[in-house]
Amino acid sequence: MLSRPAITTYFLGAGSIALGLHCILRPKQEYARFGLPLEPAPRRSSRSQKHGIPEEGQPSPLIHLKGIREATYGLALIALQYLGNDEAVTILNGIISLAGLGDGIVIWLYGGNKYRKKAYGHVGAFVALSGWSLWRALHGRRW
Numbered sequence: 001m002l003s004r005p006a007i008t009t010y011f012l013g014a015g016s017i018a019l020g021l022h023c024i025l026r027p028k029q030e031y032a033r034f035g036l037p038l039e040p041a042p043r044r045s046s047r048s049q050k051h052g053i054p055e056e057g058q059p060s061p062l063i064h065l066k067g068i069r070e071a072t073y074g075l076a077l078i079a080l081q082y083l084g085n086d087e088a089v090t091i092l093n094g095i096i097s098l099a100g101l102g103d104g105i106v107i108w109l110y111g112g113n114k115y116r117k118k119a120y121g122h123v124g125a126f127v128a129l130s131g132w133s134l135w136r137a138l139h140g141r142r143w
Contacts, residue, residue, distance in 0.1 A: 016074030023067025027059035035118030097129035
């Protein structure tokens with residue numbers, strides 16, 4: 001049976017994998033969830049202008065790289081927890097928290113007024129994950 005602390009790490013790993021899959025499977029929706037506007041639409045042909053096809057932004061292939069990043073973070077957390085390497089879980093979680101801080105800064109700078117508030121969620125994830133990592137490091141507990 002899993003101990004309660006291990007479940008916490010598995011939950012975070014599974015959540016990270018789910019975020020990664022969302023990026024890959026639904027890239028357009030991920031932009032809004034993450035907090036960035038879609039990339040500008042390419043120049044339209046005269047045919048699409050004649051038929052009234054609405055001009056709309058499109059996701060960049062870079063969103064798939066974000067998905068791969070999230071999924072690999074989750075897989076690494078789960079694998080390290082499964083192997084019982086508590087110190088590595090703590091260190092990796094601290095490193096992952098830095099991605100949240102970086103994401104928050106990027107959203108704040110490039111998300112525009114529509115998405116700027118989403119930066120707080122990313123910074124909140126940084127605070128929560130880095131705080132949890134610090135607590136684990138200081139107390140040496142599997143939590």
